[in-house]
Amino acid sequence: MRALPAKSPSVRQLLCAAVLPLALGLSACGGTATSAQPEKPASTTSADPAVAAAVPERFKKAGVIKVASDIPYPPLEMFDENQNLTGLDVDLAAALGAKLGVKLELQKQAFDSIIPSLQSGKNDIIMSGMNDTPERQETLNFVDYLHAGFSILVREGNPENITTVLDLCGKTVAVQKATVQGDILRSYEQQCKDKGSAPVNITELPMETDVQTAVRSGKASADVVDSAVAAYAAKTAGDGKTFDIVRDPANPAGYKPVYTGIGVLKKDSELSQALLLAMESIIADGSYDKILKKYELSDYTVKKTGLNLGKDTK
Structure with a gap:
């Protein structure tokens, strides 16, 4: 995490x-x-x-x-x-x-x-x-x-309508440097190609605070982070309405639990x-x-x- x-x-x-x-x-x-x-x-x-x-x-x-x-x-x-x-x-x-x-x-x-x-x-x-x-x-x-698995954290209201991890194909996604999330996103490269999309554009930043700021400011479409951290951020950031978590029915506990x-x-x-x-x-x-x-x-x-x-x- x-x-x-x-x-x-x-x-x-x-x-x-x-x-x-x-x-x-x-x-x-x-x-x-x-x-x-x-x-x-x-x-x-x-x-x-x-x-x-x-x-x-x-x-x-x-x-x-x-x-x-x-x-x-x-x-x-x-x-x-x-x-x-x-x-x-x-x-x-x-x-x-x-x-x-x-x-x-x-x-x-x-x-x-x-x-x-x-x-x-x-x-x-x-x-x-x-x-x-x-x-x-x-x-x-x-x-x-x-x-726990990994979740997708997006801006409130999910303006880019991200519903599954493959909706991240071709988008800029921020993750914390040296974490495994970057490798996980890279593992979807072939699936992105199969659906005719570019791979996920991964931006690695020093701290999770930096990652969330990138999403908040619109510099990144999403943050892929441990489910517990995503849940906490969605609940407490700002007035509690700054972020939403993407709820994927096929992965209710998050992606690839570790x-x-x-x-x-x-x-x-x-x-x-x-x-x-x-x-x-x-x-x-x-x-x-x-x-x-x-x-x-x-x-x-x-x-x-x-x-x-x-x-x-x-």
């Missing part, structure tokens, strides 16, 4: 002005960055000694696991009205940390450099709506915690196992379901977590 609905073309500047004075340690405009924590602990989840015992010693000693996250990306990572960090991943990190006995500390990281940030040792894991794909599994293990997971480098397999145990524990005690319900994401629940479940996705 991969953003705060832009309320004006200058939303990034507004976020910077609001965030810089806060003691979040978060750079909302730069790529260098820094931890971002909610004002108050988001979890009342009980500890689990068996899970804590599985945490590798170096993380026990440090007392912290650094989490790379492309902030903002609502409803996974976002700011509330007081510019405090909140969202599904924020609460999930707090609940997992309670089980592990260490703090999971979110660090702002641009999505296109999020895997290199682990490889350089800057961060330890990824929680940023990252889809679990075979290509990414060559570098990462995934502890999967969501399952798993979303916590990414961990292959070499840190013990950490992957500890996170898997923690995820199983919060599912068992009901914390997981409560967090998803809080953010209206229960439709994207995984009935059972696991490692690298995204074997059949591309």
Whole structure:
């Protein structure tokens, strides 16, 4: 999955002005960055000694696991009205940390450099709506915690009458850079040709906020994004009437459902196992379901977590 609905073309500047004075340690405009924590602990989840015992010693000693996250990306990572960090991943990190006995500390990281940030040792894991794909599994293990497809987000009223993904053929569609949506749209090239249309003209932009601004301004006909993000944007952007979601009866759950997971480098397999145990524990005690319900994401629940479940996705 991969953003705060832009309320004006200058939303990034507004976020910077609001965030810089806060003691979040978060750079909302730069790529260098820094931890971002909610004002108050988001979890009342009980500890689990068996899970804590599985945490590798170096993380026990440090007392912290650094989490790379492309902030903002609502409803996974976002700011509330007081510019405090909140969202599904924020609460999930707090609940997992309670089980592990260490703090999971979110660090702002641009999505296109999020895997290199682990490889350089800057961060330890990824929680940023990252889809679990075979290509990414060559570098990462995934502890999967969501399952959702992709939706088409258009301007209110759907002025270009887009009803299915093939209606995007020949149109300019914006997606966030380094996400899988671009590859998914390219996979429809032959079907576009078969219907006598040009392929989708894909514009890749740095952040999901930029993508939504492109659609809002008419520079792009649509945004192809994870269904949960599209639903949140359609519900909350502006006065709630800025975007519509294309409802395709043949794909009610979105196109090509995929798993979303916590990414961990292959070499840190013990950490992957500890996170898997923690995820199983919060599912068992009901914390997981409560967090998803809080953010209206229960439709994207995984009935059972696991490692690298995204074997059949591309």
